[in-house]
Amino acid sequence: MSALIFGLLALLLIGPVPNALSKAEWPKRAPRAALVLWQAVAIAAVLSAFSAGLAIASRLLVLGPDGRPTTAPLDEISVLGWPLWILYVLVFALTLLVGARLIVAAVRVGFHTRRRRSHHRMVVDLLDHPMELRGRPASASLRILDTMQPVAYCLPGIRHRIVLSEGTYSALDDAEIQAVLAHERAHLRARHDLVLEAFTAVYEAFPRVVRSKTALGSVRLLIEMLADDTARRVAGTTPLARALVACAGAHTPAGAMAVGGSDTLVRIQRLGLGGNNSRVALCAYAGAATLLVVPTVAVALPWLTEISRLLRSP
Template structure:
């Protein structure tokens, strides 16, 4: 029953729950709470999947009279029956595959993304058109680079050597307040390390089988990180400068591994700037739900397993 409960919970947290949350409108008013809930769902889904596998492993290695586990899962073939034993083994192997895919995807995404950023960082440092001798230039900063491009470009490159990349087209189109909004937006991404949040969701999304995972989860999280950066820019310069800057940079694109100020979510983000409704109640409920999603499964796993471990340790040899 424990394995079944955790298996059902993992399926719900990977499929239906993200699909429902992605269609909700309240995360636009409480993005920080929504992000906490998304992270809790992702982490609880992984923990539930592993807990399901561990519970099945416990059934395949039933302790003997002295409290020691049997050393061969085949010993339980007769007691469980061929059908149930086959299901247990199949689910346990699927759990191992998910764990291996999660580790592999995390490493692959991290290595490839950082290689792209390093190569692109070297390129923009060579192509930088900003006059570094003019310290009176309002754009003068260690992390800002400007490219000789007429199209509006504005994005950031996270990492140890962070960069905020602007094009001359962006600088010429925006007023000083609007430019400050763009730079503040990109620096908010860098300061909060939103790139790591996205990498984690990419890894979790790729780890689970396609027929159970939600396609909308990653897109919803990408929108939330942009909204969180927007809110930081609003606190710095106000709603109107940011709104005008977002419209001007709506067609801005970025290389893979970077975070652009524009993109397909611009219309939604501009629309929400006029929504001043309080979201305190829904944010509090989201935080409580996130805590419950994490704490309840963790306690349900930790307490029985701590009891089993103590029983094994104290069992007579």
Template structure:
């Protein structure tokens, strides 16, 4: 039952749970805690999938006639029967596949993202004008545009249209927003969710987690800008830069979620109660399934190999 329970938990955390959470409105008032909750859900999904595989592997070593774990495929089939043995093998293979896909996805996402950023950073350094602010490049573009390129050699990029169209406080708000992304390394959070999304098979995974986290990290950067300049300059800057199209791998101030973010700036502020509840839920998502489901098959492993 432990293997079945782990499998059910993994499927719930990959599909229905992210879909339900993505439709909730409360994360807008507790973005940092919501990101932690999303991270806990993703980690719990991966751990549950691996735990299901380990639990199934332990069942393949069922006790033989002498009470010792079976050691050959024939003895395993004799003890379990063909249907159950085949089911265990398929689920174990699927678990190993997810693990391999996760490791490959982490490497692929990291390499591809850094390659794109390095190329665009080189282009920006060549065609952009340096600004008196460290790490800032200005592009000769009339349309208001602002984005950042994270990494060891990070850059904040703005257009001439941003500097000429926006007021000083609005420019300060947009720069604070982008530098908040760089300081908190929000790009690493996105890479993790992108890799997890790619690791699970298409028929069970959902894009809800990745889309929701993209919005939440923008809200975190918005909050940093609000603390520096207030909500009004940031709202005006976001609207001005909404139509800008950043390169792949960059984190931009504008985008399709601009309207939602501007409305949030005029609504109620962040809630400590919601944040506390989200942190509690994040801890429960990791701790409760582990304690409730891991103990039975750990006990079985101990009985098989140490008793």
């Protein structure tokens, strides 16, 4: 029964729950809390999937002739029967497969992302325009590209870069430039790239037939909203909105985090909603805590009980 409950919970947290959460409007009023809730959903989905597999695998620990738990396949088959034993083994193997895919996805995403950023960082260092532009701040990480298209993005990492173009300085005034810089620095300071990597790894670990296609897009949008909030506090709402419009059509290289993008209109509309809602945020934090605590306790208690029983057996 516990395996069935955990399995259903994992399926809900992988597909229907992310789909419903991605269509909700309230995250726009509490993006930080919504991002925490998204993280809780992802962690709870992984925990539930592993819990279902482990609950099934625990049924393989049948008692042998001496009354102690045994892992001998022939003894297990004699107690469970062939059909049930094969089913339990397949479920346990599927659990191990998901775990292996999660590890491989995390390593692959991290490796490829850092390799792309390293290559692009070398390119922008070579193409950095040396001339002094209006309002260019003294920053060792800032790079200016010699192009008239408004471009603004950052390359996260230990050796991070903020990349702007001459067109950005031509199209924006000083306040709008400050909004752009504040936006990108918010990404770098909060390491939003690591959040995206974690979600990408979880997304790739589960089979395509059950995982949600909208989760990554929703998380990216929330991260941009958080950076927008920082930029709005630094430069104001109007300069930020103008900067978003100017940079909306800019091309963003793989692995970078840009001011503009396909969701610019949604972000500009959100700026007109006013500040964030603390009550909505509190409810989201409570939901995230519940998602993390309940599955953890539900997993820990049965396993502690089973271990205690096995230790007491003669």
